[in-house]
Amino acid sequence: xxxxxxxxxxxxxxxxxxxxxxxxxxxxxxxxxxxxxxxxxxxxxxxxxxxxxxxxxxxxxxxxxxxxxxxxxxxxxxxxxxxxxxxxxxxxxxxxxxxxxxxxxxxxxxxxxxxxxxxxxxxxxxxxxxxxxxxxxxxxxxxxxxxxxxxxxxxxxxxxxxxxxxxxxxxxxxxxxxxxxxxxxxxxxxxxxxxxxxxxxxxxxxxxxxxxxxxxxxxxxxxxxxxxxxxxxxxxxxxxxxxxxxxxxxxxxxxxxxxxxxxxxxxxxxxxxxxxxxxxxxxxxxxxxxxxxxxxxxxxxxxxxxxxxxxxxxxxxxxxxxxxxxxxxxxxxxxxxxxxxxxxxxxxxx
Numbered sequence: 233x234x235x236x237x238x239x240x241x242x243x244x245x246x247x248x249x250x251x252x253x254x255x256x257x258x259x260x261x262x263x264x265x266x267x268x269x270x271x272x273x274x275x276x277x278x279x280x281x282x283x284x285x286x287x288x289x290x291x292x293x294x295x296x297x298x299x300x301x302x303x304x305x306x307x308x309x310x311x312x313x314x315x316x317x318x319x320x321x322x323x324x325x326x327x328x329x330x331x332x333x334x335x336x337x338x339x340x341x342x343x344x345x346x347x348x349x350x351x352x353x354x355x356x357x358x359x360x361x362x363x364x365x366x367x368x369x370x371x372x373x374x375x376x377x378x379x380x381x382x383x384x385x386x387x388x389x390x391x392x393x394x395x396x397x398x399x400x401x402x403x404x405x406x407x408x409x410x411x412x413x414x415x416x417x418x419x420x421x422x423x424x425x426x427x428x429x430x431x432x433x434x435x436x437x438x439x440x441x442x443x444x445x446x447x448x449x450x451x452x453x454x455x456x457x458x459x460x461x462x463x464x465x466x467x468x469x470x471x472x473x474x475x476x477x478x479x480x481x482x483x484x485x486x487x488x489x490x491x492x493x494x495x496x497x498x499x500x501x502x503x504x505x506x507x508x509x510x511x512x513x514x515x516x517x518x519x520x521x522x523x524x525x526x527x528x529x530x531x532x533x534x535x536x537x538x539x540x541x542x543x544x545x546x547x548x549x550x551x552x553x554x555x556x557x558x559x560x561x562x563x564x565x566x567x568x569x570x571x572x573x574x575x576x577x578x579x580x581x582x
Contacts, residue, residue: 235259236258237257238254238257239257239291239306245317245321247309248306248307249306252291252303252304258322260272270290273287274292274315275298276295276311281299284301290304292304293306293314294311296308328368329350331366332351338356340360343357343359343362344361346365346367348366349363349369352371355372355373355374355375357375358374358376358379360378361381362381365384367383367387368386370387370388370389371390372389373388374391376393376394378396379393383402384402385399386403386404388409389407390408391411392409392412392413396433397434397435398434398436399411400436400437400439401438403442404441408445409444411442412433414472415490416490417490429452431451431453432454432455432473433450433456434448436458437457438460439460439461440459440460440462441464443466443468446464449470452472458470459478459496463480463482465483465484466484467484467485468483468486469486473490474490475494477494479496481498486501486505486506487506489508490508490509495512495515497514497515498515498517502520504521504522505522505523506524507523510524510526513532515531516533517533518535518539522536522537526539536548536549
């Protein structure tokens, strides 16, 4: 159970100030239209002030310049950042099994478990695997032979890490993540597809988080690499020999084909598809639903299918709704031009 905290305590934590009763206590964060009297909500812009009139929230986080609110408020410079900090303070702790090996788990004699490691029900730790201190393997996690996992990592149920892959510290893998499955490589000969051996590994650096159902394929040769601090959403597919730089964001259903290179701090929106052997430069942004068939320069913003300059793409999208009207006007203009040309021809003949 999370202890209730006063607005004064929360304001101090986020560098804000209280307007109204600073002793009001809240136990959780809620959306503005769903929060109850013991919850705190947030509004980032004056345009949404009207929503507070019908909100049951016990308190709200708003910008310093925000108008009066019907409930006590924490005023701060960035309500979005503040609410993230408040969530950290109020969120109930995630369930973690006690350190030790559950009786139903299977741990090979040659495996090495660090101090405080927790191995949950029916988990498997294979030969010569090394698990760092305080790492948690929930139920049905499978760690393959010769895998290395750093300290303070958390693998939720049914995560699979195949042989020889190397994972850093503080890696979080959500349910059904698969790391080190075979890359999609085949050679067509004599009327059939022949599998190409995938002999490489996956290397994941520190502080990476991988969403549920995502797959990261092992390299054909060498390594598939996920850089430090990168955050991967649910249902993302990363193919063999891809290299994702540090601190990237890959949103749900992104698909990276083989040997793609993604530079540091790049951001790929949901359902972005990237063709093989392309390079996405440092800090580039790709809009959701885009298809990349060519490289993206560093710092560029692109969107569309095929992806193009983001500003051009936005102008084109705005024009799409006007196409029927523009087409009708063009047809009318064509008729007028034809009529004028006919009149001119008639006058010339006369």
